Amino acid sequence: MKITLKQIQSFLAVAEAGSFSLAAKRLNTAQPALSQSVKDLETDLGVRLFDRTTRRGELTAAGEEFRHSSAKVLEDLEHAVEGLHMLADRRRGKLRVAAPPLLASFVLPQVIASFQASSPGIAVQLSDVGTEQILEAVRSGRADCAVGTFPPAGDDIERQPLVRDSLMLFCREDSAFAARDSAVWSGLAEAPLVTLTRDSGIRLLVEVGFESVRIEPRISFEVTQITTALALVEAGLGVAVLPAYARAAVRGPGIRALPLEEPVITREIMLLKSRDRMPTPAAQAFIEHLTRALRRLAAV
Numbered sequence: 001m002k003i004t005l006k007q008i009q010s011f012l013a014v015a016e017a018g019s020f021s022l023a024a025k026r027l028n029t030a031q032p033a034l035s036q037s038v039k040d041l042e043t044d045l046g047v048r049l050f051d052r053t054t055r056r057g058e059l060t061a062a063g064e065e066f067r068h069s070s071a072k073v074l075e076d077l078e079h080a081v082e083g084l085h086m087l088a089d090r091r092r093g094k095l096r097v098a099a100p101p102l103l104a105s106f107v108l109p110q111v112i113a114s115f116q117a118s119s120p121g122i123a124v125q126l127s128d129v130g131t132e133q134i135l136e137a138v139r140s141g142r143a144d145c146a147v148g149t150f151p152p153a154g155d156d157i158e159r160q161p162l163v164r165d166s167l168m169l170f171c172r173e174d175s176a177f178a179a180r181d182s183a184v185w186s187g188l189a190e191a192p193l194v195t196l197t198r199d200s201g202i203r204l205l206v207e208v209g210f211e212s213v214r215i216e217p218r219i220s221f222e223v224t225q226i227t228t229a230l231a232l233v234e235a236g237l238g239v240a241v242l243p244a245y246a247r248a249a250v251r252g253p254g255i256r257a258l259p260l261e262e263p264v265i266t267r268e269i270m271l272l273k274s275r276d277r278m279p280t281p282a283a284q285a286f287i288e289h290l291t292r293a294l295r296r297l298a299a300v
C-alpha cells in the first residue's frame with residue numbers, strides 16, 4: 001500500500017476546510033501540490049473522495065467514510081508518538097525489578113516509593129525471589145533488572161556494581177558499644193551474638209571477620225531473618241553484625257548501627273540486566289535513582 005501520511009493529512013485538511021485553496025493556506029503549501037497529493041490518494045484507494053467544483057471540494061460518500069477512519073488512524077498515531085516522547089522523557093513506562101527477599105523487604109520498598117513520587121507515570125513491579133529465579137527472570141525478560149549480591153552469572157547477563165556495602169555492628173542504645181563511634185572485631189570477643197544461619201552469605205562474611213582476629217564468636221541466637229535478629233537486639237539479647245542496608249529495617253530509636261573496623265568487611269551490591277536488551281528509559285531512570293539511594297544508605 002502506497003498511501004502516505006502526507007496524503008492523509010492533505011485529505012483531512014481539505015475535508016475540514018471544504019476548499020482546496022483554504023486547506024493549502026492552512027498547511028502552508030502550494031495548492032497544486034495539495035491537489036496532486038489528494039489525487040494520488042484517490043488513485044491508490046481506487047475511489048473518488050471529493051466532488052470538485054470551482055470553489056469547493058465536497059466529500060463523496062466514500063470520502064465521508066474514509067474521513068472518519070483516517071482521522072482515527074491519525075489520532076492514534078499522534079497518541080503513539082506522544083507516548084514515545086513521554087517514555088523517552090521518563091514520564092511514563094513500566095518496570096519489573098527482581099531482588100532477593102532481604103533487599104526486597106528492607107531497601108527496595110523505600111526506593112520504589114521515592115522513585116514513584118518523582119516519576120508517578122512509571123509503574124514498578126517487584127519480585128522477591130531466590131538467586132536462581134532472579135537470573136532466569138533477567139534472562140527471559142520477565143525482569144528488566146535485578147538487585148542483589150550475585151556471583152558471576154554468564155556472558156548473557158551484565159553485572160554492574162552499584163555500591164559497596166559494609167558490615168556494621170547493631171546494638172541497643174544502652175549497650176556499652178553505643179557510647180563509641182565505631183567498633184572493632186576483637187572487641188566482640190565476649191559479646192553475645194545474634195547471627196544469621198549458615199545458608200546466608202552474610203553469615204559467611206561474619207565468620208571471615210571473626211577468623212581474621214582469631215576469636216570464636218559467642219553465638220546466642222541463629223535466625224533466618226534480619227528483622228528477627230534486630231528484634232532480638234532490641235530486646236537486649238545480644239548484638240548483631242549485619243550489612244549497612246539493614247538500617248532500613250530499624251523501626252525505632254532503640255538500636256544503633258556502628259561502623260565495624262579492623263578489618264572493614266564489604267561486599268558489592270550488583271545490578272543485573274540482560275546484555276541482549278537495551279534498558280528502557282523507565283529502567284534507566286530507576287537504575288539512576290536506585291544507585292543514589294543505595295549510596296546514601298550504605299554511607300557510614
